[in-house]
Amino acid sequence: MGYKRKEYENMESLFTNGKKKFVKYEEGAAMYSMGIHAFTELAKEAKAIYRIRRIVLVNTDIIDEYIENFRDI
Template sequence: MERAKRKKFVRYAEGAELYSMGLTKFQELAKDAKACYKINQLVLVNLDVIDEYLETFRITEDSFYK
């Protein structure tokens, strides 16, 4: 999804679908990234924070890609 047109905040289920991962794994990722906003019983996840956090896991070693 083009960055300019996508939502900034999503619920867990929508985020898991956007990132093609299971709900529990996305919840864990969001919490580890400290990307959660809680409003009463509603939890929203900031996708910009998630993207920044995911970049820390990028594999840059050439040996991985051989």
Template sequence: MDNRTKKTNNKRFVRYPEGAEMYSMSLSKFQQLAKDAKACYKMNRLVLVNLDILDEYLETFHIEDEEFYK
């Protein structure tokens, strides 16, 4: 893992484009996910996403059904 990746993974707040890249999804999907998670902070025209809140929200989609993995 290079230094840039380590630094990015330790961030608590990111802008939409960076978050979309980190989570390997489209920008529009990441924006909607962040809004659904209520993880957005807006200061004038700057929007930051709290990754701690987003990760907690993502855990609600964790599939625990053993049948799914067969």
């Protein structure tokens, strides 16, 4: 069974100073315009996951660096 994708109306209200450093899976998936499963796998590959009690946070700075490594020159 699939999950319904959450639509965020005003993305700018989610970020302070233009960008959040730590996001949850749903916020990160919306921020990078991809599905939750794809974003989860990307965060695991980049080793950008922080587990705090029962919350999982993803460091967007590490994700950005990881994505930049795949850029075609």
